[in-house]
Amino acid sequence: MKLLNHTILWGFALSSLLFSCKSGSTDTPEPIASGPTPIDWTKPAHFPDPVYDISKNPLTEEGVELGRFLFYDGILSRNGLIGCGTCHQQAAAFTHHGHELSHGIDDRIGVRNALPIQNMAWNTSFFWDGGVHNLDLFPPAPIQNPVEMDETFDNVLQKLRDTDKAGTTSRVNYPQMFEKAFGTKEITSERMLKAMSQFMVSMVSATSPYDYYLQGDQAALNSLQKEGLSIFKQKCAGCHSGTLLTDYSFRNNGLPPNKINDIGRADITLLDEDKYKFKVPSLRNVALTGPYMHDGRFSTLEEVLDYYDNNQKSSKLAVVELSPTLDSLLKLDPARAGIRISSTEKAALLAFLTSLTDEQFTKDIRFADPGIGNAF
C-alpha cells in the first residue's frame, strides 16, 4: 500500500515537472484546463460491445446536454412545434404510446410505428427497413420527412445559428451551447449530428428486472416470469436473441401487407427476397411500447402472441400470410404456419415480457425533456 502511494505521488511529481517545463518555455502560466467535461462511458457489463464507434465521438457532459436540447426542441421542424421527443416520449420508452402511426407536423400521419430510442449504440441499422446505417446520419431523415418535421437540414442549422441574434424567439442560445460542447460557436452538420448521437448513445436501458436476473439476482424474476423466460428461449429467441433481445435482422413475420403495401426492407435493397421484411425489434421495455408491429396494427401483447400462434380456433387475428419470403422459423409446424403457444405459455410469456420494463430508464431525469418540448 505504501509502495502504491509512493508510485502515485511520483507520477504526480513527474507530470507536474513536465508541465512546468512546458510552460516555462513560453514564460506564461498554463491556462486552467477548460472545455467540455469528458464522460467515461462504459457499456453495461452484461451487454456486448457497442456497434457505434464512440472513439470518433467521445461523450462529454456538454455534448450530451446539447444533444438533449436538440432532441426535444421543435426548432428541428418547419413550424417549430415537432421535436424528436414529440413522437419519442420517455414514459413509453421513447415511443409514441397509443399511436399506431405517429402524427407529425400539421397532424400528418406517418406510415410506420415509431420505434423506441434506447440502446442505440448497439443498433446495426436504423428504421424498420434499416435504411440508415449510422446513428450520426439518422436525424436528417425525420427532419426532412414531409410528414414528420418537414424542414430542410440546412435551414435547421441556420435557425440554430440565429438563436443568439437579436429578436430570436428561441429560449435556448445554441451557439453558446455548441461552444461549451465543441469549443467554438460554430454550428456544422457534424457537430449537430454528433451532439444528438451523444445524447442517444447515453440513453442506455440496462436496469430492468431481467437485467438484474442476467447479472445473477435470481429473485429479480418471479417463478411465472422464469417459466416465461424458458418458453421465450425456445419459441422467441430465434429472432429476439441475446441481451438486447434482437438479432437486428430483417424478417417477414407473415403480417398480411397493409393498405399501402409496405414492402419494408425491399424498399432499401430493391431485392424481391427482402419483400415484407422488417427489422426484428428489441423487446426491451416492450410492455410500454404498444401498439405493436411496423404499422402498429396490434394494440396489446396478447394480440401479438395470438397472432404468432395463428390458431384460427382461438383468435380472429390468425392470418399469417404464406408469402415466399415468410421467415422459416414460422414454418416449423408443417400443419400450420406460426408458432404454437398454448394459453398457459402465453400467460408466462406475458409475465416475462413485463420483466423487461426498465423504470429507471423511463424515469431517468438525464433523458427527460429539459422543458422545451411539445408532446401531443
Added chain:
Amino acid sequence: MAISLVSCNDDDNTMEPVGATHGELTLEYDNVVGNRDLALDTDTYTNAANEPFTVSTFNYYVSNIKFYKADGSSYVVPQDSSYFLIRESDPSSQEITFKNVPVGDYTAVEFMVGVDSLRSVSDVSKRIGVLDPAYSEVMYWAWNSGYIFMKLEGESDVIDTPNGKYNFHIGLFGGYETKTLNNLKTVKVDFGEHKASVTGELSPQIHLLTDVEKIFSGSTTVSLAATPVVMTSDYSKNIAANYTSMFSLDHIHAD
C-alpha cells in the same frame, strides 16, 4: 490556335521558376442538350422517344478524378479534394481548377459519376463541402443513407400527372449490409489527337460537354410518359447506364 495562345503568354515567362514540376489544370463541364446549350426552364428539347421536355434542375457529382498521360501513367487528384457537384444553376460549379498537377501532356481524364461507396459510408466528419448532408441542393437521401449521383428534373406535356413533372434521382452505391444495386459509373474521356499540356506556364482548360439528351438514349430509350419518376428503383440502372456516355471532349484551351 494553341500556338498563338502560348505566345500571348510569353510576357509572363519571367515570373515562372525554371523547371517547374507542377502546374494548374482546369476541367470544365458544359451542360448541353444535343447541339444546344442547356437553358433551365425556358427552352424545350426533344428526347430520343420524341417527347418534348424542359429542364429545371440538372446536378451531378463527379469524384475520384484521374488524368492520364500518353504513356499510361496518371495523376490521381488527392482523395479528399476530389468530390465536386456540378450544378447547371451555378456556373462557378462547372469549372474545377486543380493546382499542383505534375507537368506533362495529359491525354485523357477519368472520373466517377457519383460518390464512391467508401465515402458514402464514411464518418460524418468526412462529409464536408458538397458532401455535407445539409447541403442546400439536397443531393442526399436521408431515409436511405446515400447520395443522389445525378438529379434531372423538369416538365413534359406527355406526363400524365397533375403537375406534369419528371424527377430522375439516380443514386445507390451498392448497399451497406446487403449487396444491392450499384449505380456508380466510372467514365473515361479520351482527348483523341488533343492533349492538355501542363507546364510551369501553361494551365490548360479541358472543356467537356455533358449532353442531357444521352440520359434518355443509349442502351435504353427512356420515355418520360412511361417513367416520369425514377429514384430508388431497379429501373434507375438503365438511366445510369445511359448517362455514362453523356460526356465528351469539346476542346482544350492550351493556356
